[in-house]
Amino acid sequence: MNELDCLETASIKIDPFTLELSRSLSTAVGDIEQRRGHVVCVDINGTVGIGEATPLPGWTERYPDCQDALRSVSTDSTSTSTSTSTSTSASEITPDTRSAAHHGIELACVDAMARHHDSSLARFLSTDTPATSIPVNATIGDCDSEQTYKKAESAVEDGYTTIKLKVGARDIESDCNRVIAARSAVGEDITLRVDANGAWNRTAAERFLETARTVDIAYIEQPLPASDLDGHALLRGRGVDIAVDESMNRTSPEQIFAADAADIIVCKPMALGGPKQTLAVARKAEAVDIDTVVTTTIDGVIARMGAVHIAAALPGSGSNARACGLATGSMLADDLTANPVSISDGEISVPTGPGLAGGALRSCCNR
Ligand SMILES: O=C(O)CCC(=O)c1ccccc1C(=O)O
Numbered sequence: 001m002n003e004l005d006c007l008e009t010a011s012i013k014i015d016p017f018t019l020e021l022s023r024s025l026s027t028a029v030g031d032i033e034q035r036r037g038h039v040v041c042v043d044i045n046g047t048v049g050i051g052e053a054t055p056l057p058g059w060t061e062r063y064p065d066c067q068d069a070l071r072s073v074s075t076d077s078t079s080t081s082t083s084t085s086t087s088t089s090a091s092e093i094t095p096d097t098r099s100a101a102h103h104g105i106e107l108a109c110v111d112a113m114a115r116h117h118d119s120s121l122a123r124f125l126s127t128d129t130p131a132t133s134i135p136v137n138a139t140i141g142d143c144d145s146e147q148t149y150k151k152a153e154s155a156v157e158d159g160y161t162t163i164k165l166k167v168g169a170r171d172i173e174s175d176c177n178r179v180i181a182a183r184s185a186v187g188e189d190i191t192l193r194v195d196a197n198g199a200w201n202r203t204a205a206e207r208f209l210e211t212a213r214t215v216d217i218a219y220i221e222q223p224l225p226a227s228d229l230d231g232h233a234l235l236r237g238r239g240v241d242i243a244v245d246e247s248m249n250r251t252s253p254e255q256i257f258a259a260d261a262a263d264i265i266v267c268k269p270m271a272l273g274g275p276k277q278t279l280a281v282a283r284k285a286e287a288v289d290i291d292t293v294v295t296t297t298i299d300g301v302i303a304r305m306g307a308v309h310i311a312a313a314l315p316g317s318g319s320n321a322r323a324c325g326l327a328t329g330s331m332l333a334d335d336l337t338a339n340p341v342s343i344s345d346g347e348i349s350v351p352t353g354p355g356l357a358g359g360a361l362r363s364c365c366n367r
């Protein structure tokens with residue numbers, strides 16, 4: 001079955017939501033304060049599947065475009081209140097494959113298919129035995145050195161063994177002082193990484209790299225603008241690994257690999273258009289010895305669990321793999337429904353029931 005073949009036979013219902021963050025996440029490209037999206041519920045011959053489409057401007061299509069794309073495939077007239085016609089033939093309109101709308105539908109389809117096979121989504125997607133838990137990183141937004149120290153200390157108290165700091169929102173010297181502060185807060189055994197969200201030029205990135213090497217930063221995520229693949233290639237091999245994130249949205253994985261631009265790719269299923277594209281990219285990366293780190297765009301619990309299953313289905317996933325950015329649920333003030341799995345000792349367990357999480361997310365389709 002093709003990923004969206006289910007559109008031909010499924011009924012599709014969409015339900016908009018807004019989730020506030022408990023505290024905004026400060027990054028080099030601005031603050032994230034709120035997440036708006038749609039729960040997507042499909043019914044394929046009586047098997048229900050749940051997905052989530054939560055666009056983030058800059059990373060995916062804009063909210064109105066996502067909503068239009070979902071309405072065009074929805075078969076439920078009550079959820080298309082502002083549109084005059086109900087539904088066009090679903091097979092005529094399929095959302096752009098690299099979109100949050102596509103992610104929402106595809107996730108719902110694979111959830112239904114996994115349920116139909118009485119398999120967890122990770123097992124359904126994996127060509128191997130999926131991981132049962134995934135190490136995850138704590139994420140610390142931009143803040144001053146003193147706050148960085150305190151937050152790093154408390155992340156370790158909470159059991160995290162990998163911490164990611166957002167950098168690039170202040171001058172290089174201040175960010176250098178922040179990573180020095182973070183290292184002194186956590187000791188030697190904790191993995192530190194930073195994410196500049198493309199804020200630096202090559203000179204600034206080189207300056208940061210000198211300090212990063214001395215405080216043992218595992219990798220710098222997107223130091224340079226997304227299109228500067230050659231610049232990323234030049235930063236490699238200097239004692240700190242280089243990861244790309246935004247570049248994944250601007251160029252193809254093949255271009256990134258060909259430019260030798262990255263040691264690690266960061267994959268956000270919501271931005272890559274769904275579980276299948278994400279896995280396909282990760283498998284290509286593995287074939288050329290590049291690690292994949294799966295993260296979210298700070299999604300609701302449905303997409304977050306989707307990302308956990310994707311991470312578990314990846315080649316070489318599990319406790320020895322690099323920590324994934326999947327501990328983003330605590331940034332939300334409220335959620336679509338209760339978290340089906342817990343995070344402890346820096347690892348998130350992979351839900352074991354059929355599909356995304358057995359019956360645990362079911363209430364999302366009756367909201
Ligand atoms: O990866 C993480 O630790 C959290 C997720 C994160 O940083 C993020 C969240 C929303 C949008 C962009 C990003 C990013 O990685 O740049």
Ligand SMILES: [Mg+2]
Nearest residue numbers: 195221222245
């Ligand atoms: Mg990033």
